[in-house]
Amino acid sequence: MLIEAQDITVAIGGRLVLDGESVHCKPGTITALVGASGSGKTTLLHSLGLLLPVNKGSIRINGNDVTRYSTTARRRFWRDHAAFVLQDYGIMDEESVAFNVTMQASIIGRRVSGNKEQLIQSLEETGLTGRENELAGHLSGGEKQRLALARAIYKDADVLFVDEPTASLDAGNRRMVIKLLTDFALRGQTVIVSTHDSEMIDACNVLHQVGSKARFIKEDKEDNYENNF
Numbered sequence: 001m002l003i004e005a006q007d008i009t010v011a012i013g014g015r016l017v018l019d020g021e022s023v024h025c026k027p028g029t030i031t032a033l034v035g036a037s038g039s040g041k042t043t044l045l046h047s048l049g050l051l052l053p054v055n056k057g058s059i060r061i062n063g064n065d066v067t068r069y070s071t072t073a074r075r076r077f078w079r080d081h082a083a084f085v086l087q088d089y090g091i092m093d094e095e096s097v098a099f100n101v102t103m104q105a106s107i108i109g110r111r112v113s114g115n116k117e118q119l120i121q122s123l124e125e126t127g128l129t130g131r132e133n134e135l136a137g138h139l140s141g142g143e144k145q146r147l148a149l150a151r152a153i154y155k156d157a158d159v160l161f162v163d164e165p166t167a168s169l170d171a172g173n174r175r176m177v178i179k180l181l182t183d184f185a186l187r188g189q190t191v192i193v194s195t196h197d198s199e200m201i202d203a204c205n206v207l208h209q210v211g212s213k214a215r216f217i218k219e220d221k222e223d224n225y226e227n228n229f
């Protein structure tokens with residue numbers, strides 16, 4: 001799924017937070033939104049995910065202008081195509097790990113509720129096998145992050161929006177999360193992350209510098225970036 005923002009401007013509480021951002025996020029790639037703290041990475045991520053309205057400019061999904069989508073149409077996009085791993089992870093602490101993985105898909109009724117095979121696979125990929133009956137509230141921060149990703153794997157969404165996926169994770173968890181996101185992209189899914197972690201940035205295909213109109217396309221996994229702005 002191709003997600004494109006063209007020259008978008010977002011003002012919050014009368015303050016200009018994004019000023020003319022343009023970014024193209026392609027299927028099979030990880031796009032990193034990078035920049036200093038407060039530059040607007042999270043705001044841009046939310047705008048691309050249709051969680052936040054833009055004041056000017058346009059957002060296109062597979063070429064269709066969705067900037068003025070109705071609430072119903074946005075809900076349909078979230079339900080049918082998107083997965084979000086945002087900063088609080090959206091985990092229900094009083095429910096089990098398994099419930100948390102399957103709840104979104106079950107509630108929306110997109111997948112057959114209780115798809116055991118997919119649950120087993122998503123737990124395996126995130127290193128949570130055997131933990132399915134534990135209360136999610138008992139998981140550590142890194143484990144909750146992985147649980148949120150397990151939910152995204154279970155949902156098998158076309159596009160994944162992830163806010164600071166590796167922030168405050170230890171080296172082992174960070175590596176696992178980066179691998180999971182790389183696997184999403186390898187499966188042809190569109191992955192968009194906001195990050196300031198150099199290891200995460202290394203694994204991304206496109207870097208978008210929020211606030212500077214700069215965009216870098218990584219030609220390979222070495223240090224060479226083609227400056228493309």
Ligand SMILES: Nc1ncnc2c1ncn2[C@@H]1O[C@H](COP(=O)(O)OP(=O)(O)OP(=O)(O)O)[C@@H](O)[C@H]1O
Pocket residue numbers: 012013017035036037038039040041042043044194
């Ligand atoms: N709901 C809001 N109300 C008021 N100001 C907001 C709101 N959301 C974002 N902002 C402001 O917009 C600016 C950009 O915030 P944003 O969270 O997008 O930055 P960021 O680059 O993700 O920062 P960080 O790296 O610190 O997470 C900040 O100055 C922030 O205070």
